[in-house]
Amino acid sequence: MTVRTALELRDAVAAGTTTALAACDAAIERLEATNPSLNAFISISPAKARIRAGELDRSEACRRLPLAGVPVAIKDNICTRGMRTTAGSRILEHYVPLYDATVVERLEAAGAVIVGKTNCDEFAMGSSTEHSAFGAVRNPWDRDRTPGGSSGGSAAAVAARVVPLALGSETGGSVRQPAALCGIVGLKPTYGRVSRYGLIAFASSLDQVGPFGTRVVDVAACLGIIAGHDPRDATSATVQVDDYAGATRMDLGALRVGIPRELVGEGIEAGVRRAFDEAIDVLRSAGAQVVDIALPHSRYATATYAIVVMAEASSNLGRYDGVRYGTRAADDGRLADMYAHTRGLFGREVKRRVMLGTYVLSAGYYDAYYLKAQKVRALIRQDFERAFERVDVVATPTSPTTAFPLGERLEDPVQMYLADVFTVSANLAGIPAISVPCGFADGLPVGVQLTGRAWDEATLFRAAAAYERLTPWSAQVPRG
């Protein structure tokens, strides 16, 4: 197996030392070899991918595209025209979108070749990819453990070197946490940075599409392609898109790194703690100024997030009524029965969240839960604004643990939510954050998370790439 990064592959296609078709065939071969054990893909599209790769090879102009011939995987909650898009749910098991998501259009226009749709927690609700109607995904580093979630299929596909790039989506850590648990790089962009047209909605004040890669520069290049205003998504911003790939070539300089001491004090596995401390030492040795900061409300972030996300999910998932698209269950009764039977196809985590969202939005509970959570959310955001007066990035572990065993948290929803204790704050505050590999604990990958100012992904890429150059972690590949 030749392991190439996305940009190395693109350069080889441009130089004619390989072809898009050869790259596509290698990805499909690797996919077919690993998928029986990983279950990373729900649908694959080898024929369509080969046709597209052949087209790229036959055109001089296409071979110069920024991702010419790079095989990519797309999380299955992102719409692909003519290709089944399930969101990991029984209710969309046979749903074939009539349109492409904007991020899919942009990747394909840049020369990327989609080889398949990746497995995920149902409607992206979960932190282990076990809440999928299509079976759990397994971690390439240890197949008895979860890859994290909800974008676990995309993370596993990149970690297993099936594809060098994949798209996931983030609501509370669904790119960063699986990136950390699978030993790769994952980014949550600023809220509004990337179009959500064609992303199946979960919690609309939090959702963002984010890329996975094995190297920071690949993730940076991918963001450069998918970022920017889209007239079809009113929440996408008109803010200028920076030269992200260029940012990865800059020095660390006198980067100011803040450590929220109250947050990284307890509840972290010893091996994760050690890898994180070493990562901070590396940054300090390279010239970064490391200071303690306070994020006093972040300890309430997971509870705040739970309330906000459930309220928004219950509203967004009201659309699955079995009328206009998707699956309709038994049709012989009354309309109300048809709704209930159809929605009975939801898995347990989706049912829990829809019911609790209904609860926290009910008269009598709204103020105590939803309104209160909105106020705490504002305080969490203010904490970051204050911190960014003193520092350029905030560093924490991405996850308090390494990959946990399959089944361990499946029946304990609160324990599952706590997997996201370090990631949800960035979603609540609408700011960007990246997870970068920072070592291993007992043979399992650990990630360090850098969180930055709104719209300042460039600083995250600069810091993450400088760290990556100083450490061997991103080059580690799981066996098998």
Add this chain to the structure above:
Amino acid sequence: VSTLTRDDVLHLARLARLELADDEIDLFARQLAGILEFARQIEAVDTASAAQDEPAMPPPGTLREDLVLPSLERDAVLAAAPAADPRTGLFKVPRVLNG
């Protein structure tokens, strides 16, 4: 404080139009109560200083002009529906009224 009855669960399921399996009712009564107890941590936060008049997430985008633009083709949309009548251009649902 942190208990939900089977009736509470069934009431929420009815509001959300969700059919539950029988074994889910007791399971959810326990799990939902546990999640709500976890969520109630935020009661301890003093939110007097929180900005109340601005939305948690300011809308970052700009609104486009209100122009009529091409949309999805009606026949294709109807063909993708669980039940539809392409001749009249309507989605079909179970009867709502008698007679």
